[in-house]
Amino acid sequence: MSDLLGTAEGAATPPHPRVGSLREPPWPLLVWAAMLGWFAVLFFLVREHFLEFKLQRYDLGNMVQAVWSTAEGRPLETTLATGDQAARLAAHVDPILVLFAPLWIVWPSPLSLAAVQIAACALGALPVFWLGRRHLDSESAAGLLTLAYLAYPWLAWTAIDAIHPVTLAIPLSLYAIWFLDSKQLWAFVFCAVLIAATGELMGAPIAILGLWYWLSRGRRRAGIAIACAGVVWTVICLKVIVPYFSGSESPFYSYFTAVGGSPEGVLRTVFTDPGAIATALGTGRDLVYLLALAVPLAGAFLLAPTLASVALPQLVANGLSSIEGTTDPSGHHVAGVIPFLIAASVLGLARVPSARRVAVTAAVLALSLGFSFALGPWPGMPAQRSPYGAPSADRVDALRDAVMLIPNEAPVAATTKAGSHLSARRYFYSVPVLRRAEWVIVDLRDRWLPLPPLDSDRPTWGREDPALLEAFRVRLETSSDWRKVFERSGVFVFRKVPS
Numbered sequence: 001m002s003d004l005l006g007t008a009e010g011a012a013t014p015p016h017p018r019v020g021s022l023r024e025p026p027w028p029l030l031v032w033a034a035m036l037g038w039f040a041v042l043f044f045l046v047r048e049h050f051l052e053f054k055l056q057r058y059d060l061g062n063m064v065q066a067v068w069s070t071a072e073g074r075p076l077e078t079t080l081a082t083g084d085q086a087a088r089l090a091a092h093v094d095p096i097l098v099l100f101a102p103l104w105i106v107w108p109s110p111l112s113l114a115a116v117q118i119a120a121c122a123l124g125a126l127p128v129f130w131l132g133r134r135h136l137d138s139e140s141a142a143g144l145l146t147l148a149y150l151a152y153p154w155l156a157w158t159a160i161d162a163i164h165p166v167t168l169a170i171p172l173s174l175y176a177i178w179f180l181d182s183k184q185l186w187a188f189v190f191c192a193v194l195i196a197a198t199g200e201l202m203g204a205p206i207a208i209l210g211l212w213y214w215l216s217r218g219r220r221r222a223g224i225a226i227a228c229a230g231v232v233w234t235v236i237c238l239k240v241i242v243p244y245f246s247g248s249e250s251p252f253y254s255y256f257t258a259v260g261g262s263p264e265g266v267l268r269t270v271f272t273d274p275g276a277i278a279t280a281l282g283t284g285r286d287l288v289y290l291l292a293l294a295v296p297l298a299g300a301f302l303l304a305p306t307l308a309s310v311a312l313p314q315l316v317a318n319g320l321s322s323i324e325g326t327t328d329p330s331g332h333h334v335a336g337v338i339p340f341l342i343a344a345s346v347l348g349l350a351r352v353p354s355a356r357r358v359a360v361t362a363a364v365l366a367l368s369l370g371f372s373f374a375l376g377p378w379p380g381m382p383a384q385r386s387p388y389g390a391p392s393a394d395r396v397d398a399l400r401d402a403v404m405l406i407p408n409e410a411p412v413a414a415t416t417k418a419g420s421h422l423s424a425r426r427y428f429y430s431v432p433v434l435r436r437a438e439w440v441i442v443d444l445r446d447r448w449l450p451l452p453p454l455d456s457d458r459p460t461w462g463r464e465d466p467a468l469l470e471a472f473r474v475r476l477e478t479s480s481d482w483r484k485v486f487e488r489s490g491v492f493v494f495r496k497v498p499s
Contacts, residue, residue, distance in 0.1 A: 027143035057419025090246035124171030157330035173339035200237035204313035206230030303348025
């Protein structure tokens with residue numbers, strides 16, 4: 001039965017039950033069933049959110065445009081919020097998106113990207129099960145902890161936060177840990193390359209993972225090589241790739257202005273003003289964030305602190321950021337945290353006396369399930385909600401009809417929820433930017449605009465500005481250059497008058 005999951009080199013084979021003893025449940029089948037059910041429910045939710053215009057141009061549409069452009073022969077090209085065309089590498093170094101281009105050719109839908117993200121997170125259950133079976137000496141304990149991984153509420157929220165390449169680092173990191181634990185270095189290198197391709201900061205956990213491999217497994221040369229490679233990747237991303245494609249430093253440095261504004265600035269602040277670092281990391285928001293991550297796992301990862309420390313770079317970066325969303329455990333910023341807490345929980349629970357492991361892992365599962373029911377995105381649960389609000393049925397119908405009016409690949413400007421459906425084209429502009437636009441969709445109830453903050457001391461990404469949106473609509477409606485061709489339920493479509 002265990003062969004259904006595949007037994008990698010070095011995996012421990014569970015003993016056959018003794019005659020007359022109670023036979024363990026068929027855990028490999030149960031794990032696969034849980035993975036498939038988890039995928040089906042979450043994909044249903046994302047599909048519903050997409051069809052009901054609950055998702056946004058940022059970030060689903062932004063990723064769609066990068067993948068579509070790659071399939072069209074312009075690797076990772078996107079339209080920036082300013083209206084300029086640039087490779088996505090000008091903001092985030094996540095070239096793993098290139099691998100989605102063949103899928104787009106076969107299934108040209110934003111839902112194809114969302115399906116891959118959810119399926120990948122579900123497949124992360126396999127290395128959790130393998131690690132548990134090896135280190136816990138009990139297939140039941142391994143199976144229970146694997147179910148706790150799938151029940152972990154922040155994994156589900158992250159999986160349906162369509163779509164962020166860095167989310168793929170969750171399963172990839174779990175496989176990377178498994179391969180290191182199995183002494184399969186080349187398989188690990190393959191995973192590490194893919195992890196690095198999910199984001200510019202992912203070299204940091206790779207580096208710490210290398211140090212863990214050295215300290216816990218005694219593989220000094222390999223560990224130091226992995227650590228150096230991770231550091232070099234992040235430095236190249238931040239100091240070479242992003243500046244080359246953007247013409248300036250990373251636009252996200254502004255998130256860290258209060259603590260130095262750049263990696264070297266933060267490091268300098270550590271020595272010149274450690275109080276600023278302590279203040280940034282010691283807010284009530286940070287404490288709630290840490291508790292939200294830890295409690296559903298009963299803090300089991302603390303029993304394996306060396307492996308759990310691999311999550312520190314992302315935790316510190318999230319805590320130092322002035323953007324509140326980085327310490328929202330339901331967002332994609334936890335992608336560099338979740339896999340290491342999960343894997344450390346496996347190794348930590350291996351320190352529990354063998355006679356109590358099944359009971360303790362069952363308690364962890366019960367705790368994770370309780371938090372998942374209370375805080376997860378599941379249908380009918382208290383926290384089930386669209387991340388961006390639910391438009392009314394009339395407004396959804398109006399948006400669908402408005403989107404149908406826009407010719408394929410025509411340059412278009414739109415508010416953000418319509419934008420999630422219109423991004424598979426070369427030129428997409430976020431209202432109020434027009435540039436080459438020949439069509440415009442304005443949804444007056446979709447008030448979030450990707451504009452600079454009004455308060456420069458509180459950097460944020462976009463803002464709601466209903467007055468500006470209404471002024472933009474009036475300008476188009478009174479302009480001789482534009483003709484209104486659709487109006488219903490607060491949704492307007494304008495077409496540029498041929499010159």
